[in-house]
Amino acid sequence: MTSSKPSLEEIELVAGLKQKNRRSFESLYQNYSPALYGLCLKVLKAEEWAQEALQDSFVKIWRKIDTYDESKGRLFTWILNIARNTAIDKLRSRAYQDHQQGQALENTRMAATENSYLVVEHIGLDSLVARLAPEHRQVIEAIYFGGLSHVEAAQKLDLPLGTLKSRVKIALRELRKLT
Amino acid sequence: MNLKNYLESGIIENYVLGAATPEEAQELERLSQQYPEIRREIEANQFALMEYILECRQEPPLELRDKVIKKLAALEEEDLLAAPVEAKPLTVAYKARWGSLKPLLAVAASLLLLVSMGLNLWLYQNWQKAESALRTSLLGNQQFAQQTSLQRQQLAQATQELSVLKNPATRLVSLEGVKEHPEAQVRVYWNPQTQEVYLQVKNLPEPPTGKQYQLWFVDGQKVMDGGVFEMGDFAAQLQKMKTAPRADAFVVTLEKAGGVPVSEGDTYAVGKVS
Numbered sequence: 001m002t003s004s005k006p007s008l009e010e011i012e013l014v015a016g017l018k019q020k021n022r023r024s025f026e027s028l029y030q031n032y033s034p035a036l037y038g039l040c041l042k043v044l045k046a047e048e049w050a051q052e053a054l055q056d057s058f059v060k061i062w063r064k065i066d067t068y069d070e071s072k073g074r075l076f077t078w079i080l081n082i083a084r085n086t087a088i089d090k091l092r093s094r095a096y097q098d099h100q101q102g103q104a105l106e107n108t109r110m111a112a113t114e115n116s117y118l119v120v121e122h123i124g125l126d127s128l129v130a131r132l133a134p135e136h137r138q139v140i141e142a143i144y145f146g147g148l149s150h151v152e153a154a155q156k157l158d159l160p161l162g163t164l165k166s167r168v169k170i171a172l173r174e175l176r177k178l179t
Numbered sequence: 180m181n182l183k184n185y186l187e188s189g190i191i192e193n194y195v196l197g198a199a200t201p202e203e204a205q206e207l208e209r210l211s212q213q214y215p216e217i218r219r220e221i222e223a224n225q226f227a228l229m230e231y232i233l234e235c236r237q238e239p240p241l242e243l244r245d246k247v248i249k250k251l252a253a254l255e256e257e258d259l260l261a262a263p264v265e266a267k268p269l270t271v272a273y274k275a276r277w278g279s280l281k282p283l284l285a286v287a288a289s290l291l292l293l294v295s296m297g298l299n300l301w302l303y304q305n306w307q308k309a310e311s312a313l314r315t316s317l318l319g320n321q322q323f324a325q326q327t328s329l330q331r332q333q334l335a336q337a338t339q340e341l342s343v344l345k346n347p348a349t350r351l352v353s354l355e356g357v358k359e360h361p362e363a364q365v366r367v368y369w370n371p372q373t374q375e376v377y378l379q380v381k382n383l384p385e386p387p388t389g390k391q392y393q394l395w396f397v398d399g400q401k402v403m404d405g406g407v408f409e410m411g412d413f414a415a416q417l418q419k420m421k422t423a424p425r426a427d428a429f430v431v432t433l434e435k436a437g438g439v440p441v442s443e444g445d446t447y448a449v450g451k452v453s
Binding site: 025030062140176 | 189243251
């Protein structure tokens with residue numbers, strides 16, 4: 001099911017990007033910005049912040065494109081990583097933390113169940129997100145989108161560290177079964 | 180090294196979720212070059228995670244695109260300024276030939292305008308079709324590699340078109356071919372409020388080397404340059420043109436590559452703004 005070989009289009013795109021070709025970057029934005037924006041939204045949960053993170057991500061991609069090594073993996077993986085790191089840096093920034101505190105005063109509890117309700121409403125019952133069991137979804141969300149370490153995630157989800165570590169494995173296994 | 184144990188150790192899952200330490204990541208990358216089974220496991224996990232991420236994708240606001248492109252253009256300028264500059268030959272000044280304005284206006288005045296009511300629906304259907312192919316395209320499933328390049332282009336095109344079109348202020352101007360080039364067809368989307376102009380080639384012959392198509396917009400008696408546009412792979416996509424504060428009609432001509440300040444070449448298509 002998986003393929004490690006990039007298509008001809010991707011090879012051409014990468015070549016164009018490395019030449020800092022404007023059309024290539026426009027094409028990159030055209031095709032990949034929705035995925036990156038969605039990711040930034042999941043990390044930062046606020047449009048303005050996610051938009052900033054998206055912009056910063058493209059700047060980083062521009063700056064670091066020479067370091068992208070085709071033999072190490074696909075372009076999409078590489079730019080997703082950049083976007084995730086950018087978004088999580090913002091998440092941990094002082095400015096965002098202050099924004100968060102302001103938000104928390106207005107919100108009620110942020111229960112895991114509340115989150116899953118919103119997700120199902122928004123995306124649909126037959127989506128991957130909805131079909132993945134809550135305890136597995138939480139682990140992925142906490143670690144991938146939340147940028148938490150194992151220890152931090154275990155704390156947040158109120159689990160023993162060992163349980164959390166095995167849940168990570170199971171969560172991904174389950175996700176693979178669903179795709 | 181016990182391969183089976185390593186595969187079941189959870190390190191691959193942690194790596195894919197961004198939770199591996201730099202040392203673990205480095206070792207894993209090294210091992211993945213050595214053991215194809217490890218590489219396959221990594222990719223399988225990445226694929227699943229990407230599907231999950233893709234489900235949550237969302238179009239960023241339209242304005243952001245220009246912001247990003249401008250930012251990158253500014254960075255490029257910085258790079259250029261920092262690098263040593265060679266003397267560049269002066270560009271040749273174009274001759275002004277006001278006499279060539281008249282044929283354009285004459286044609287512009289006599290053309291029909293088409294507005295398709297079904298356009299929204301057609302675009303939406305195209306979008307839905309292309310959407311399912313995008314995931315496999317992005318995730319590199321080789322089985323679909325042939326089909327998805329076209330579909331990915333269609334999706335990008337349709338998504339862009341949808342957001343331009345969703346804006347109720349956007350006007351569609353259909354440029355039809357003139358007598359000498361009856362097959363020519365170009366679409367122009369013009370937002371009189373933001374003055375933005377987008378162009379999409381529906382049918383134009385590939386220009387010979389050294390030539391390029393140019394858009395003009397007619398404002399009363401004035402004919403203004405709307406910019407040149409690309410053919411080839413970009414022809415089917417929506418291309419952003421120069422802004423037009425007012426326009427009664429749009430015209431496409433074939434000019435020297437890079438465009439001219441005043442039209443010298445043949446007119447291919449014209450459309451009146453209704």
